[in-house]
Amino acid sequence: MKTDVIIIGAELDGLIAATRLVEYGYTVRILAVGAGSLHYSSAGEHVLGFDSSEQMVKNPFEAIESLNSHHPYRRIGTSNVRLALEWFYKKNDGSNILSVSPAGLGIPVYRALPWQATFDDIKNKNATIVQFRNHGDFTAHLASNELNRAGYKVSVLEFEAPDVFSKNAALAKSFDRLEDPASFFLGLKESLSDETEVLLFAAVMGFKDHQRIMNEAEKIIGIPCREVSTLPPSIPGMRLDDDLTSNLKQQKVSIHSGVKIIEHRSNGSHCIAVTDDIGRSYEASIFIVSTGGVLMGGLDIDSHGNVHETSLGLEVYQSEPLSAVSVDTSLHALHMAGVETDNELRPLKGYRNVCVTGRSLSHWNPAQESSCEGVCISTGWVAAETAHNQLMGMKNG
Amino acid sequence: MLKKNTIAEFSSPHAHKVRDQKAILSSMDLCTKCGICDAHCPVASVTGKFPGPKYTGPQAQRFRAIESLSELSPFLCSGCGICTSVCPNDVAITDIITVAKAVSFNEGTELKVGQRILNRPDLIGKLSGLLPSLSNFMLNNGLLRFLIEKATGIHRDAPLPKVHGPVFKRWFTNHTQPDGPRISYFIGCSIDNFDPDVGKAMVGVLNHLGYRVDVPTDLCCSLPMLSSGEWKPTRARAINLIDALHPSASNNTPVIFTSTSCSLTIRSKYSAYLDMTDTKSRTVANAVVDACEFLRERHMDDIRENAKELPLRVLYHGPCQLRGHHIGQPAVELLQLIPGLHLELSKADCCGVGGTYGYDKDKYDIATSIGTALIDQIKEFNPDFVICDSETCRWSIEAKSSVPSIHPVQLLMQSLGRQ
Ligand code: SF4
Ligand code: SF4
Numbered sequence: 001m002k003t004d005v006i007i008i009g010a011e012l013d014g015l016i017a018a019t020r021l022v023e024y025g026y027t028v029r030i031l032a033v034g035a036g037s038l039h040y041s042s043a044g045e046h047v048l049g050f051d052s053s054e055q056m057v058k059n060p061f062e063a064i065e066s067l068n069s070h071h072p073y074r075r076i077g078t079s080n081v082r083l084a085l086e087w088f089y090k091k092n093d094g095s096n097i098l099s100v101s102p103a104g105l106g107i108p109v110y111r112a113l114p115w116q117a118t119f120d121d122i123k124n125k126n127a128t129i130v131q132f133r134n135h136g137d138f139t140a141h142l143a144s145n146e147l148n149r150a151g152y153k154v155s156v157l158e159f160e161a162p163d164v165f166s167k168n169a170a171l172a173k174s175f176d177r178l179e180d181p182a183s184f185f186l187g188l189k190e191s192l193s194d195e196t197e198v199l200l201f202a203a204v205m206g207f208k209d210h211q212r213i214m215n216e217a218e219k220i221i222g223i224p225c226r227e228v229s230t231l232p233p234s235i236p237g238m239r240l241d242d243d244l245t246s247n248l249k250q251q252k253v254s255i256h257s258g259v260k261i262i263e264h265r266s267n268g269s270h271c272i273a274v275t276d277d278i279g280r281s282y283e284a285s286i287f288i289v290s291t292g293g294v295l296m297g298g299l300d301i302d303s304h305g306n307v308h309e310t311s312l313g314l315e316v317y318q319s320e321p322l323s324a325v326s327v328d329t330s331l332h333a334l335h336m337a338g339v340e341t342d343n344e345l346r347p348l349k350g351y352r353n354v355c356v357t358g359r360s361l362s363h364w365n366p367a368q369e370s371s372c373e374g375v376c377i378s379t380g381w382v383a384a385e386t387a388h389n390q391l392m393g394m395k396n397g
Numbered sequence: 398m399l400k401k402n403t404i405a406e407f408s409s410p411h412a413h414k415v416r417d418q419k420a421i422l423s424s425m426d427l428c429t430k431c432g433i434c435d436a437h438c439p440v441a442s443v444t445g446k447f448p449g450p451k452y453t454g455p456q457a458q459r460f461r462a463i464e465s466l467s468e469l470s471p472f473l474c475s476g477c478g479i480c481t482s483v484c485p486n487d488v489a490i491t492d493i494i495t496v497a498k499a500v501s502f503n504e505g506t507e508l509k510v511g512q513r514i515l516n517r518p519d520l521i522g523k524l525s526g527l528l529p530s531l532s533n534f535m536l537n538n539g540l541l542r543f544l545i546e547k548a549t550g551i552h553r554d555a556p557l558p559k560v561h562g563p564v565f566k567r568w569f570t571n572h573t574q575p576d577g578p579r580i581s582y583f584i585g586c587s588i589d590n591f592d593p594d595v596g597k598a599m600v601g602v603l604n605h606l607g608y609r610v611d612v613p614t615d616l617c618c619s620l621p622m623l624s625s626g627e628w629k630p631t632r633a634r635a636i637n638l639i640d641a642l643h644p645s646a647s648n649n650t651p652v653i654f655t656s657t658s659c660s661l662t663i664r665s666k667y668s669a670y671l672d673m674t675d676t677k678s679r680t681v682a683n684a685v686v687d688a689c690e691f692l693r694e695r696h697m698d699d700i701r702e703n704a705k706e707l708p709l710r711v712l713y714h715g716p717c718q719l720r721g722h723h724i725g726q727p728a729v730e731l732l733q734l735i736p737g738l739h740l741e742l743s744k745a746d747c748c749g750v751g752g753t754y755g756y757d758k759d760k761y762d763i764a765t766s767i768g769t770a771l772i773d774q775i776k777e778f779n780p781d782f783v784i785c786d787s788e789t790c791r792w793s794i795e796a797k798s799s800v801p802s803i804h805p806v807q808l809l810m811q812s813l814g815r816q
Contacts, residue, residue: 001694029725034485039433164445169436173443177769208744233436249742252733257482258723278723296485 006284013358014290016380049108049370084381104146117226132161138202185220293359338362355383425455434480450480454490475751482720502626552761586617614641646684714743716787728805745771750793
């Protein structure tokens with residue numbers, strides 16, 4: 001049962017580390033309580049949207065230097081961030097673009113997802129947003145009002161969805177099953193005003209068959225079609241989660257869900273095995289903690305306002321005890337709390353064969369910086385490199 | 398031959414999380430309304446009639462706690478357990494819904510005759526096993542099935558299994574075994590009557606590894622009754638079964654299961670639904686181990702050394718109940734050890750049948766549309782076999798794809814047994 005690497009948690013960072021380790025040919029086991037926070041991520045690929053003075057960032061790589069010196073990006077170094085993002089996004093020009101949020105606001109992202117609506121798409125164009133009837137997870141008027149206020153020309157078209165679903169996922173999957181998408185889009189085209197130059201949908205246009213559906217839409221309607229993200233659980237995040245996990249499964253990576261790690265065995269300097277809440281043990285040479293921080297239960301707060309790491313009991317950095325009275329500062333302190341590591345993401349105090357990634361790391365605030373995917377991808381990638389180096393070292397004695 | 402791991406070393410690390418009914422219901426407070434369960438529920442993805450696990454589970458439970466709701470939505474849940482397995486906050490969603498089913502059952506919601514019959518697979522097996530050829534004729538006869546649908550609500554195309562009669566027991570009685578460490582194998586009500594080949598393969602693999610196999614009982618675990626809410630008559634049946642398995646389990650030997658649903662029932666559903674948390678029940682629950690899980694934990698090296706080439710194309714589909722065991726997909730790790738095997742994995746979450754859910758004439762269409770993705774993948778890949786750990790899934794897959802569907806140990810036995 002022993003594998004080269006065990007990843008605790010199914011967060012984006014863990015899935016990235018697993019993907020990279022499988023490329024190297026290692027055996028990997030993922031142990032997770034449930035689905036990861038990719039399900040919440042709404043608008044795609046945030047690397048660094050705002051600097052510490054809350055100014056919008058044009059070039060994320062240049063802005064890294066302005067972050068606090070313990071920040072995960074500073075730890076692993078700009079060149080590693082570049083390498084990781086180039087590996088994942090196949091893009092290296094270092095520039096942000098503005099995507100359209102569910103409320104019609106601009107959110108800086110590093111790369112637009114396929115068919116993701118950006119402000120460049122609607123600039124000086126007549127745009128129409130489709131509101132599917134009954135779709136409760138998306139309000140086209142919210143976006144159109146805001147965009148109109150900002151000087152864009154956007155109108156709303158109400159239209160019957162292929163099936164009566166109010167929730168994102170069911171709606172998205174009903175597009176996958178649509179027997180004749182061409183006639184559906186033809187019907188939509190007939191209801192559109194001739195002036196429309198770009199068509200915006202909620203991001204529910206297919207789940208696994210997203211590409212096919214959007215290609216079909218553009219082919220039949222004959223104008224650019226784009227997607228605006230919705231309230232969570234968000235389909236673009238779920239698509240990415242599904243892509244990564246399906247790919248890992250096809251590579252025969254074992255993913256155990258429902259597994260909560262609460263104990264471990266060590267020889268003092270190294271972790272040997274982890275044990276779940278029903279007493280099963282799992283051995284590996286390297287362990288990666290990708291447990292999603294406070295949001296996903298990787299970090300826990302006790303009644304005194306102190307933060308704890310839940311899987312291996314690693315020491316946690318925290319600037320001040322959290323209190324419900326001073327919510328503002330506490331919320332920031334909560335984000336900044338986490339496990340502090342060396343440049344290779346090994347905990348400063350703790351086992352040598354453990355790496356910590358993503359939201360369980362200290363000294364970054366994904367909400368304020370708008371940096372979630374970037375930090376998760378690059379720390380996942382660096383953890384895989386650290387694991388690779390260590391495993392090579394073990395092999396060579 | 399292969400006795401590196403003797404049974405005495407088996408330390409039973411399988412103590413399943415004990416959650417009684419109270420713990421299950423109070424897990425509703427852990428819900429953060431994130432909606433991830435809804436996004437993954439196969440039923441909510443194909444029909445607008447079902448409000449989804451978030452509502453039918455934790456949300457409606459708050460109201461159930463103060464007043465009795467007359468509601469049908471719990472009965473649309475197939476009990477697949479996918480929602481529970483994706484919930485980041487450990488809410489026992491499927492169990493909450495099943496408790497709600499039982500409560501409305503006790504308050505008088507009538508179960509259809511067909512569901513009552515399907516709830517007793519041991520009885521079906523015994524009755525039809527008396528005259529297998531007549532039973533099979535009836536099951537294959539279109540007109541009769543139409544009449545059965547009218548009378549019972551069991552859909553005329555529902556994938557009812559082929560009846561074999563007591564084939565396995567007859568075979569087992571005359572079967573010579575190695576004189577190795579003893580191990581118990583649970584055949585339930587299904588192996589003898591419906592699935593003798595799985596039983597023979599399991600005994601074969603265990604013999605091959607040097608074990609001497611005991612078959613302590615052929616009682617039924619009563620899962621269909623439990624999951625459709627028919628609880629009162631279940632308790633006595635469950636206690637009988639625990640009594641029958643206790644001597645083997647108290648020996649500190651594992652009891653091996655080839656049915657992922659029977660094992661899950663004894664491991665965690667007796668405590669969850671019937672509050673059977675006494676020492677005896679826990680001893681048995683802790684001895685329960687899935688066949689592939691056991692082989693993965695104990696015999697990876699033995700199998701790696703002895704597996705012979707099988708130049709076959711197979712597609713593996715992990716059944717939903719496997720998620721409830723929290724063991725990943727051990728069969729995939731085992732099948733990878735077979736040289737020459739072209740193994741593709743299912744991309745679908747669920748085959749749709751949900752035990753006996755897809756047999757009901759009112760739910761047959763829901764089940765079929767859930768299963769479409771899997772059947773399409775099978776047709777495209779066109780394997781020699783579909784491999785799946787659960788019997789009801791295999792019957793349904795075979796009926797809908799026309800590709801023979803077998804348990805992982807059957808393929809392992811083919812590989813180990815080759816000369
Ligand atoms: S996944 Fe869990 S926490 Fe989220 S809505 Fe469903 S039950 Fe609640
Ligand atoms: S058990 Fe399956 S069918 Fe029932 S609510 Fe959960 S996911 Fe849906």
